Amino acid sequence: MNTNTKTAPKPKTATYKKVLEKKAEEVRRSMSAQKAAQVVSRLDVPSDEGDLSQQHHEEWIFLNRNSIDMKLLREISDALHRIDLGQYGVCLECEEPISTKRLDALPWARFCVTCQEAIAARIAAGEMENEYQEADR
Ligand SMILES: [Zn+2]
Numbered sequence: 001m002n003t004n005t006k007t008a009p010k011p012k013t014a015t016y017k018k019v020l021e022k023k024a025e026e027v028r029r030s031m032s033a034q035k036a037a038q039v040v041s042r043l044d045v046p047s048d049e050g051d052l053s054q055q056h057h058e059e060w061i062f063l064n065r066n067s068i069d070m071k072l073l074r075e076i077s078d079a080l081h082r083i084d085l086g087q088y089g090v091c092l093e094c095e096e097p098i099s100t101k102r103l104d105a106l107p108w109a110r111f112c113v114t115c116q117e118a119i120a121a122r123i124a125a126g127e128m129e130n131e132y133q134e135a136d137r
Pocket of ligand 1: 092112116
């Protein structure tokens with residue numbers, strides 16, 4: 001039966017894993033919903049230049065939004081990977097534990113608050129790719 005319950009190393013991690021998996025599912029669902037909406041809007045063939053540029057604009061928003069979702073999905077899958085490796089909840093920069101409060105708000109957080117702020121400042125100064133800026137949703 002449940003003989004392993006006592007030896008389970010980090011029950012908290014299991015909770016985050018569930019939250020992360022649920023969030024990934026949500027993002028995937030919202031992405032496919034957007035795709036479906038996009039296909040429907042394509043059925044209205046643009047009749048003149050004005051409609052055409054409107055269509056391009058919507059496409060741009062769609063792609064842009066999708067890349068934000070893709071980024072979030074990647075961060076979530078990285079976090080799940082860290083759970084599997086037993087490295088979850090540790091700052092990738094200074095290797096200090098990330099506070100529970102922060103993980104509760106942002107389960108895919110890669111850095112502690114201090115490091116994240118330092119990184120944000122470096123991005124703002126143009127010293128770093130904003131690849132390292134976290135998705136805040
Ligand atoms: Zn740190």
